[in-house]
Amino acid sequence: MARNKTDVVILGAGAVGLSCAYFLHRAGLSVQLLDSGKAGQGASLGNCGLITPGHAPPVCSPGAMKKALKWLFKDTAPLHVRPRLDPALAGWMLQFARNCDAKETSRIMAAKAALLTSSRDLTQKLIEKEKLDCEFSDTGLMSVCLTDQGLQDAEEVVALLQSVGIDASLVDGDQAREAEPALSSDVIGGAWFPQDATLRPDRFTSELNWALHNKGVALQEDCQIKAFNFGPSGRLESVFTDRGTYESEIFIAAAGVWTPRALEKLKMKIPIQAGMGYSLTTKRPEPCPAFPLLMQETHVVATPWASGYRLGGTMEFAGIDASPNPKRFLALIEGARDYLIEPLGKGQPEKWHGYRPMTPDDLPLIGTPAHIENLCFAAGHNMLGMSMAVGTGRLVAEMMTGRQTHIDPAPYSPGRFKGINPG
Ligand SMILES: Cc1cc2nc3c(=O)[nH]c(=O)nc-3n(C[C@H](O)[C@H](O)[C@H](O)COP(=O)(O)OP(=O)(O)OC[C@H]3O[C@@H](n4cnc5c(N)ncnc54)[C@H](O)[C@@H]3O)c2cc1C
Secondary structure (H helix, E strand, O other): OOOEEEEEEEEOOOHHHHHHHHHHHHHHHHHHOOOOOOOOOOOOOOOOEOOOOOHHOOOOOHHHHHHHHHHOOOOOOOOEOOOOOHHHHHHHHHHHHHHHHHHHHHHHHHHHHHHHHHHHHHHHHHHHHHHOOOOOOOOOEEEOOHHHHHHHHHHHHHHHHHHHOOOOEEEHHHHHHHHHOOOOOOEEEEEEEOOOOOOOHHHHHHOOOOOHHHHHEEOOOOEEEEEEEEOOOOOOOEEEEOOEEEEEEEEOOHHHHHHHHHHHOOOOOOOEEEEEEEEEEEEOOOOOOOOEEEEEEOOOOEEEEEEEEEEEEEEOOOOOOOOOOOHHHHHHHHHHHHEEOOOOOOOEEEEEEEEEEOOOOOEEEEEEOOOOEEEEEEEOOOOHHHHHHHHHHHHHHHHOOOOOOOOOOHHHHHHHOHHHOOO
16 A cells, blocks of 8 residues: 655545645645545535624524524424434533533634634635635625514624624615615515625635645545554554555644544544535526525525525534435525525525534634644534635644744634543
8 A cells, every 4th residue: 555745634625624735735834635535525515605704603602592492303493403312412412501601602702703704804815816716705794584583683693793893784674675685575674794705615615626736735535544553752643544554744634524533543522513404506596686695583594606596504413424304405495485585596406415513612623632732623613614714724734833823723722622632
């Protein structure tokens, strides 16, 4: 079997792994990406493509448990748990519940805002610099409401965002329709997030992958990890796979929801659960929204691109190998119907489901565990991996090359979870 040696080996070539490869290569290091499947075909494929500082408010918040309990066992609700005995999921939920506390919420929100804001600008710069043809559009995003409760929730979001310096404002129903004529007369108002942007996620990863290829970054697809080899000092020295052995100075774990499995042999308890989400992609409806919309009550997102249109969202904790529930595809259309004159484009929609890498505190894992100094996590980006990928790539490169970091990495440290560091 071949032996390969590079400065960096990255496990996982989704939006996050590719972004890490970009900045590590730019720092002058030779990079090898390994993917057990194909680059960009995981959660980074069929998602809604929002690059959204407007989503900085944490999912775990003081009101979240009440809302979650109302939805939990209804299989078409925005959040659903498929009933099963799973101690890891039960432990994850307990940790999530503990984070639904006002003090934790403001800490988490500040950390999310820092990464989302930096990543928003870095994403645009990377796309422009590398001329990635991925339909990037910085039109902003509107959340739209049908009910007074929805408006109240939108008001809270606006106040939270303003408290961390992210632009957001409220709109009434007429202002919403004037800006977005595709909205129905049932919409009573909403909120406007001018810093938000969109891109076509499959185009972003394929274009970035191509740019990396042209720069000499190596990618091995369909590559299964078999074992890790350590040196006498406890440093990770190589990863043994069915495609050969890859030696390196630095290893990055960027396998999204599969990160716990990819690192299984290292015996860490990595609290990432699969949050299954769904999307339907069609031609542009008539009328088509001019910018992305978040339906406040149903949590469905409508994303328009020049080349098409997508409805996406919903969160289902069903396990990483679960198959999709057909009812939840219909729930996407139902969840958009009352807000839009035309909720879906004509023709047979392309169905997709993917697994979000969910952590119990809504923050990613970025950084090294205490006992393996040359293994860096870049995983667990929850519902916002597209929005955070480029910022994560830069942060990882800064940390692993000993440079000044552009934001404080402490809140994302994997060591905040006890099971990551043994003993
Ligand atoms: C319906 C839906 C809508 C979403 N909308 C948005 C949105 O609008 N904006 C946003 O910011 N985020 C959104 N997300 C979340 C976002 O898609 C994810 O957070 C993000 O794609 C995670 O990227 P990643 O690179 O970490 O993981 P992935 O893209 O899943 O990549 C992981 C890679 O690791 C590989 N892999 C797996 N096992 C191994 C192994 N053992 N060894 C090596 N490689 C391995 C996989 O093949 C895959 O290529 C959405 C998610 C869903 C499901």
